[in-house]
Amino acid sequence: MTNWWPPLTLVGSWLALLALLALTVTLAYLPLGSFNSAVAIVIAAIKATIVAAFFMELRDRGARLLIFAGAGLFWLGILLWLGLMDFMTRTPA
Amino acid sequence: MTEPDYLNSAYTLRSWFFTTDHKRIAILYFATLIGFFFIGGAAATAIRIELATPQADLVSSDTYNRLFTMHGVIMVWFFLIPSIPNTLGNFIVPLMIGARDLAFPRLNLMSWYLFIAGGSVTLFAILAGGIDTGWTFYTPFSTLYSNSYVIVAVTGIFIAGFSSILTGLNFIATVHRLRAPGLTWYRLPLFIWSLYATSVILVLATPVLAITLVLLATERFLGVGIFDPRIGGDPLLFQHLFWFYSHPAVYIMILPGMGVVNELISCFSRKPVFGYKFVAWASLAIAAVGFLVWGHHMFVSGQSLLASLVFSFMSFIVAVPSAIKVFNWTATLHKGSLRFDAPMLYALAFLGLFTIGGLTGLFLACLAFDVHATDTYFVVAHFHYIMVGGMVTAYFGGLHYWWPKITGRLYSEYWARTAAVLIFFGFNLTFFPQFVLGAEGMPRRYHVYPPEFQVWNVLSSGGATILAAAYLLPMFYLGYSLFFGRRAPANPWDAPGLEWQTPSPPPEFNFESQPVVTRAPYQYGPDFAAEPQNA
């Protein structure tokens, strides 16, 4: 074994992810009304960002990979935006 | 002593079926696609024979359902989508950008095997009894009411979808990373821009089809109602998911054709493409905006009025970049030194047919007109003008243009021109009457019709006979050229592209030495020969 120790950024990200997990589970039980689902999704997005930035090393990469990583999300946004537009604006017959 | 070309480097079966050479994989795809083109064409032939008379004389209504489904499934997924990208694209892209292969050669071979696997599974579904849902697999036709091999067919398409994804992935990585020194983005031939835009769609749309088919198969297999209103499901969810893939898939089919036409028009006008940057960015604009219009397939489905309005508006917007291209090609022809070699005839046919297809698309983007024309032959004629008149014509044009490079042989120019002219007339005779039929209200997907429609249907079936003969002709003269054609020089068209700077057929690793690019593409004209591009 060589004397390798995990870098602080990785340890910090890991602890932050676990803390956010505890936070989101706790908040899910608080009666926030319609904010419950918004909070859950925002915290999930923060966790995903931490994984992408530190574990997947996106913060050290150039614009090209950021665009590639963002393209999937952008197109997912198109699917949800235009798709849900139909279901949310239907007038009952 | 020069090294042997890619066809002569080895002769064993193993050297073909386990090759990672992009040129050999292109040939494998080419041979496969000929087979699928004929299977899909056979179904079309049966359809046109049946429709020659108003009664049912050849097939029952159930068989007819299976015939048009087979025609659609085979032609869309197993011919049009892979046609130009996987044959001409596979062969030409690395040559055009001065690379020795695609970025991931083994992935490229794997994509062919996936394609073969998916194609075999779907063919099995067809042989075992066929699919009667239409190529769109709309629920509940495909779940509750179909007694045919839906799950098998869908599995085949699912597998073939991954072949598309791998191809798109490979092209994207290749164009980003393997361009020759000096080959900046704005020095790329427009064929590359088109295929890059196509790849973006392949990579981002195909997975949605995959998951849609998984949901469909789950519903059918387990008998649960994902899209079934009886338990609160929504059949329109299927249509949204399906068209989120299948409308961009239309651009998968037409963008590579546009890419080929850039090369042809520029070469045979001896001029650079007019407004290069506009044409380049128009490709990416089509790829992006093409994702925003899918709901125009659903105007009469019961989607919300707001959604219909937005999708209608977006559908008008997406016509703008296509129009930019058509205008710029026309401007390229203006005052060019036109030569009417066979590839140019195909390119000009494309220009006319695509314009008709595109303009009738605008009719259909109009809410009021679409309500009248939905599911009539007007729609059938419209998309055949784009896909057959546009894409297949461009495919044939590209095939003739690069045939000397691919095979090292020259074909008979006389017969090639004859075929091009026959295709143009046969196509118009087949499909223009269908615009009239549709406007008069003949619905698609019926094998019997009122007698007053017969005149137009007979014209259409007669045109289809000419078209079929015209599509068979190249088999003969191109096949003949393989064995008896004159040897092709490296650059039979005096074109400046990198693919013409290496022998025909190219050596195994494409270039003797790494080419270096020092100028923009399409530098035709008196001085280009004096200034070799290959440093």
Add this chain to the structure above:
Amino acid sequence: MPKGRAFAPQYASVQHRDETAEIGMWVFLATEVLLFGGLLFAYFVYRHANPAAFAEAGRHTRIVIGTANTAILLTSSFFVACAVNALQADARRTCIAMLVSAMLLGLLFLGLKAAEYAGEYHEHLVPGVDFSYVAPLADGVELFFIFYFVATSIHAVHMVIGIAVLATLAVLLRRSASTRMRAALHSAALYWHFVDVVWIVLFALIYLPGRSGT
């Protein structure tokens, strides 16, 4: 032509090859986003149509197992990130140990997932196999559980592939740590983290709705 080089002839250098592989992996992940994206779209459509049923169905999921599994996957991702870092520092045995730990956590995840499926089967919550639920929200609850089973089983398939890839790499790394292996580990790690991200999103959509009562 170049024969016997360490990298394929279309590349100019090892670094050129590895950077291209990384691009290819990211393009593949964009594809995967849209694969799960279709499911997310279906989820939001049906949640919009049946808000009460989705809240009630969410309460039927096992949040203890779900939370534990999330923590397990987050930790396994941490180990995989450490494995990449350790190999860069030439600590090959640490790297292998990290990979094996991540694999074991992945297997633990799948085991807990199986236990969860078994529990749902006993409660008659598996649509198409054995589903019974009292009206009036039965339809919406069934739609929720269809989404739940399709999404989590596709995620589980990704986990199985990921575990197999990590196992292969761990075995190969025992022999050598060529530049090729480093690139392969990097791609495998990206994939593993992505599967983790998918789970983070699924967790928020499956286990958390309806916990606050109503």
